Amino acid sequence: MxxxxxxxxxxxxxxxxxxxxxxxxxxxxxxxxxxxxxxxxxxxxxxxxxxxxxxxxxxxxxxxxxxxxxxxxxxxxxxxxxxxxxxxxxxxxxxxxxxxxxxxxxxxxxxxxxxxxxxxxxxxxxxxxxxxxxxxxxxxxxxxxxxxxxxxxxxxxxxxxxxxxxxxxxxxxxxxxxxxxxxxxxxxxxxxxxxxxxxxxxxxxxxxxxxxxxxxxxxxxxxxxxxxFVASFIGETNFLNATAVAGGGKLASGQVIAADTAGKSGPVTLAVRPEHVTITAADEAGAIPAEVLGSVYFGTDMNYQLALPDGSEIEACVQSGVSGEASIAKGAKVGIRFAPGSVLLLED
Amino acid sequence: MADKTFEVSRLPGFATTAVLVFVALYLPICTLVFYSFNAGSTLSVWQGFSWRWYIDAWENDQVQAAALRSLQIAISASFIATVVATMAALATTRRKAFRGQTAIYAFINQPLMVPEIVTAVALMILFGVIKAYTGYQGLWYLILAHSAFCVPFAYLPIRARLEGMDLSLESAAADLYANPWQTFRFVTLPLLAPGIAAGAMLAFVISLDDVVITEFVKSAGQDTLPTYMLGQLRRTLTPEVNAISTGLLVLTVLLLIGFSLINRKKN
Amino acid sequence: MAATPGAAITGQSEAERLLEARSTRNAWALSAPALILLFCAAAGPLLIVLVYSFLTKGPTGGVVWEFSTEAWLGVLYTRDIFNDGNLVLADAHLTIFWRSVKISLLTTLITFAVGFPTAWFIATRPPKARAFWLFLITIPFWTNLLIRTFAITEIIRNEGLLNKALIGIGLISAPIRLMNTDTAVLIGMAYVYLPLMVLPLFAAIDRFDMRLLEAGYDLYASRLQVLRHVVLPIVKPGIIAGSILVFIPSLGAYVTPRVLGGGKNMMIGNFIELQFGQGRNWPLGAALSMALLLVVMLAMILYVRTATKGGKSHG
Missing domain, CATH: 3.40.50.300 (P-loop containing nucleotide triphosphate hydrolases)
Structure with a gap:
């Protein structure tokens, strides 16, 4: 048209x-x-x-x-x-x-x-x-x-x-x-x-x-x-700076996040929605270590701000518990996982 | 005082002054109206109520002629001024600024800025020359002069109305298959009508009230009501002048009420 | 029309430019009748006055087409007939100019002094009452100036209401002669031009955010301090507009001084008329008109400067 x-x-x-x-x-x-x-x-x-x-x-x-x-x-x-x-x-x-x-x-x-x-x-x-x-x-x-x-x-x-x-x-x-x-x-x-x-x-x-x-x-x-632009304009999105390696992107601190980076090399931007981030125990196998910086209560959901080992910050969205209290205290050491297939490679 | 609330916007003495101002503003006008009903022939001694001076004024040929002339000029001038002002307002509002737009504004508002006596003298000289050349002595000199100084008064409310108009209304009309003329006829003009009416009324009042320019431009025997009254000053005043004034006053107030009703309806 | 992707576009396309040119042409065409009318019957004739001011006066009024600066000199000077026609300052002219300026300034001051409280009073009424009071101000505003001048005459005449009242309460025994004095002209001018001061003041005060008063009182200002440091600076554009609206027509006033001042207490307006009437000095009248116009224009420019400097432009 x-x-x-x-x-x-x-x-x-x-x-x-x-x-x-x-x-x-x-x-x-x-x-x-x-x-x-x-x-x-x-x-x-x-x-x-x-x-x-x-x-x-x-x-x-x-x-x-x-x-x-x-x-x-x-x-x-x-x-x-x-x-x-x-x-x-x-x-x-x-x-x-x-x-x-x-x-x-x-x-x-x-x-x-x-x-x-x-x-x-x-x-x-x-x-x-x-x-x-x-x-x-x-x-x-x-x-x-x-x-x-x-x-x-x-x-x-x-x-x-x-x-x-x-x-x-x-x-x-x-x-x-x-x-x-x-x-x-x-x-x-x-x-x-x-x-x-x-x-x-x-x-x-x-x-x-x-x-x-x-x-x-x-x-x-x-x-x-x-x-x-699209990722941030529509819904909430975490961006991670990584280097393309086989089977994913490597953070500056060494952890590799699984994503489809085939055919790419050098620095890439990865995106993941907060609701696809799960918080696990700090020592769980395959989890990326992180520190809880704070939390905000949204009614149905609870948002946690987390610091990754490379210094970048991401958000995780977790369904609120019955009491509505934050179940994880500020400063706690935890692990995080990304839902399979949820991490995207952006064009720029 | 202690239990009185602190009225923020009250300033000492202001209300009293204001009330005194309103009294001072209306006392002379009321006196003037009051003596127009005086049965006696002076402006200072009240000798009972009478319509005498109104009847006198009504039956006075000179007053009749002047009143008709005033109306004729005011109607023609306000019509001309409103038409040209409407066109100019349509041209100068709601559009991208163009070269010369400020010059047009300045030109249209020019009669508001130049002292009336200066315009009056200028027109007297110009029309004097034209009168000498053409021999035409008619009313058109006055009508043209009045039309010109009425233009800004007609222009202002029309422009204000246009500027307050939602531009998307005309877009909507165009979108709904109206050609430019239909858009003007069915959307712009009906919406503009109160502004045009207001402009025409103001122009009418302004024309009706004019003394100075009329006094200088008129040919012999072309008195309007105001210049007739000014001429009466040389003689002993009788309440007839009050009666004429009251008549004009009532007309002005009626027009103003009409004007504010139109304005209210628009809101 | 399809452009190659990434082609440099330097602005509007030819079609857009044509469309805009056409709309500008239409705007001029629509404005033309108004412009022509105003040129023929308002602005254009001023040029003739300018020309006349440089001509020689005719023996019985009118002009002789001979260049002369005599009229412009005549605005301020007169020829001393006893001393070889040397130029001396024309005292009579200066008296008239001084009276015009003095009365206009005083009129502006008086109308402001009583007009400001009035405008404030109107602006602080509840909406319904406000419309009523405002209407009371607009009636005189639109009423014939001559009628209003007549009206004030009836108050200040020897047998007028003022003298009657003063005698009645025993304050004076004989009427005060006011008619045909400068004071009468001043009272009349203040009376007829008051609405011109009140309306712009009202508009300014109406826009004034009354919460600023609360802020002022909250910060320990007294009522007078609030007026002086909060209200007046903010409504200044309205004060300037009102002053200009009163001062300019005052300076060129003709009707009010003629009716109240009699033949002697002339202002510039009457003096100009005199030159075209009994004075039979058209070039001088023309020069005086141009001088008056010049002063008024200067005042306007000053006003526009002040108004725009404050960052506030308004009607």
């Missing part, structure tokens, strides 16, 4: 590349998520697809057709805005029917589509209300219905859940997924919330500094992060 897209802002010396040669193909009917921190270029990419911005170079294709130079009102793409951007001077029904009215659709057809959309987002009773009389969650539904009413080929969602509180956000995640399945429309969803991305998406593109860092299914992104 987007091909070799570069979007640069500024001129001459001060050029900032908001998007640096991004190419991504989004499949028809999938729930596709652009995930990344603010300023990573995800919203710029969305605005390029919608037609609010023009690429500095490259093309935007929809259904194989080049739409690069087309203004937004000629693209079969609709957006759910972060602020919802509901027209305050129009009623809920008028908001939903706006796109169809602009397209010149007959009034009877607009009315029936609006009805259908109101049913879809369960707001039948609100048709005549002003949008300012609605709650945040209801406004969100109107925004969705308005964008879906013209039956776009692609629905773009720009952090639509960020203004909602936690409970409502969870509900809307389920709701969005349902709507996507029911309508079969391609959703392109922008978020900085990794949990949102992991629970809803068919595929995720993790972005940083104007580039796509990794593209894949949620499970793949979480379990096989390709580089340091």
């Amino acid at each position: 987007a091909k070799d897209v570069i979007k640069a802002f500024g001129q001459g010396e001060t050029v900032v590349r908001a998007l640096d040669n991004v190419s991504v193909e989004i499949k028809t009917g999938e729930f596709f998520t652009l995930l990344g921190p603010s300023g990573c270029g995800k919203t710029t990419l969305l605005r390029l697809i919608a037609g609010f911005e023009m690429p500095s170079s490259g093309q935007i294709l929809i259904d194989g057709q080049d739409v690069t130079g087309q203004p937004p009102n000629q693209r079969a793409v609709n957006t759910v805005f972060q602020s919802y951007a509901l027209f305050p001077h129009l009623s809920v029904a008028e908001n939903i029917g706006f796109g169809l009215k602009m397209k010149g659709v007959a009034k009877a057809e607009i009315d029936s589509t609006v009805k259908e959309m109101l049913a879809l987002v369960k707001l039948e009773a609100m048709a005549g209300r002003k949008t300012s009389q609605l709650s945040g969650g209801q406004q969100q539904r109107v925004a969705l219905a308005r964008a879906l009413a013209p039956r776009p080929k692609v629905l773009l969602l720009d952090e639509p859940l960020s203004a909602l509180d936690l409970k409502l956000r969870k509900e809307m995640q389920v709701e969005l997924k349902r709507l996507q399945t029911e309508t079969g429309i391609t959703f392109v969803f922008v978020t900085h919330d990794q949990e949102e991305a992991l629970t809803m998406s068919d595929r995720i593109a993790v972005m940083s500094a104007g580039r796509i860092q990794q593209l894949g299914a949620p499970r793949e992104i979480y379990t096989k992060p390709r580089n340091r």
